[in-house]
Amino acid sequence: MYVKCSVKGCLWRISARVGRKSTPFLRVATFINEHVHNAQDNLRVEHCSSASLIASIIIDEVNDHIDRRPNDIRKTLERDYGVKLTYKQAYRAKQKALEDIHGRPDQSYMLIPWICERLKETDNKTVAKWVGNTNNTFERAFIAYGCCIEGFIAGARHVLYIDGCHLSGPYKETLLLASAYDADNELLPFAIAIVKGETLEDWTWFSYMIKEIVGSMELTIVSDRHNAIIGVVQAIFGGERHAYCYRHVKENFSAQMIKLNRGKRKTSGKAREERLQYLDAIAYARLDTEFDGAMDNMRKFNPQLFEWLLNHGDVERWALSKFPFKRWDNITTNLAESFNAWMLKERRYNVAQLIHEHREKVACSKHSNE
Structure with missing residues (x-):
């Protein structure tokens, strides 16, 4: 190690080397403790802004606070070390620190087959499967833990709420999820899958894996009206058991209201709320x-919205009185949104770390319920 004063012409320097391999101590070889300038006049020092160096400084902070934003890192480094970074430098340093903590994304993909096998060895009721391409490169991973499977089959209502969300970590793909309500009306995570996107192929694979677990069980699926999901549920579970999320219906209904009122006098918030109340009466x-009375009230209130419901609303998929199977008043995919929020932090990790953290959360929630 060799350190010298950064002020041009200054003699101050120190050098040291390891004395023996078995000791962690350095032996000072040279030390000239003499400055030819006033130190207080030379506090502004140029720094090396390499991502590796900055990452080594902030790695503990990033490990403890993974949500730490680059701008917060910039402020901390300037306050504590007098180091000024651009946003881009701070972002790179954080990514390098995360890589040092969790490993590179390509390294985490290589662990997926091993992780799946270890999960099955730990609990033979756990379903863990991965799929690779022709080069044996990771493409998809599916995980359903034994405790979740047992809980769903034995003690939960046989309704699954499915959804997808984007991963925000180094593997920027999609997390597919299926969850249910347990006997206490709380979140019961059933299965997750890490895939390329919400494509027909990926949803088919995810749904097929669920079907393999539940077998001949009569299962109701609740989702938004994603085109890929509609076709997949029809093929694997039967279209009549596919219920639509009422919250998404409400959003489409509101969009239709705006379309019908375009170019007209601005509608008051009270009028919009009144129309949504008519829709709530139909749904619940x-x-x-x-139901017939609520539909008649909608027809009298706004014939155009009534016609839209008849032709585009798929009322039999979300209205409680029209859907032929039990939903226990849960007519939205809010549970899936709760799952997304529950996994918010983990979605920023690489794939291997995400699976590990999800497993820990499932284990903790299982023990707390017991």
Whole structure:
């Protein structure tokens, strides 16, 4: 190690080397403790802004606070070390620190086959499978833990809420998920899959894996009206058991209201709320007579919205009184959104770390329920 004063012409320097391989100590070889300038006049020092150097400084902070933003890192380094970085430099340093902590993304992919095999060895009821391409490169991974499978089959309502969300870590693909309500009306994670995107092929593979687990069980699927999901549920579970999320219906209904009112006088918030209340009455009606009355009220209130519901609303997929199977009043995919929020931090990790953290969370929630 060799350190010298950065001020041009200054004699101050120190050098040291390892004395013996078995000791962690350095032996000072040279030390000239003499400055030819006033140190207080030379506090502005040029620094090396390599990502590796900065990452070594912030690695503990990033490990403890993975949500730390690059701008926060910039402020901390300037305050504590007098080092000024651009946003891009701070971002690179954080990515390098995460790589040092969790490994490179390509390294994490190589661990997927091993992770899947270890999960099955740990619990033979756990379903863990991965798929690679012709080069044996990771493409998809599916995981359903034994405790979740047992809990769903033995003690949960046989309704699965499925959705997809983007991963924000080094593997920027998609997380597919299936979850249910347990006996206490709380989140029961059932299965996850890491895939390239919400494509027909990926949803088919994910749904087929679920079907392999549940077998001949009569299962209701609740989802948004994603085109890929509609076709897949029809083919694997039967289209009649596919319910649509009412929240997404509401969003489409609101968009239709805006379209019909385009070019007209601005609609008040109270009027918009009134129309949504008419829609709520249709959705939550328990008896056919209540449903018919709610639809008639919508027709009288706004014939155009009534026609839209008849032709494009798929009412039988979300209205309680029209869907032929039990939904226990849970007519949205809010549970899937809760799962997304539950996994918010883990979605920023690489694939191997995401699976590990998800397993830890499932284990902790299982023990807390017990």
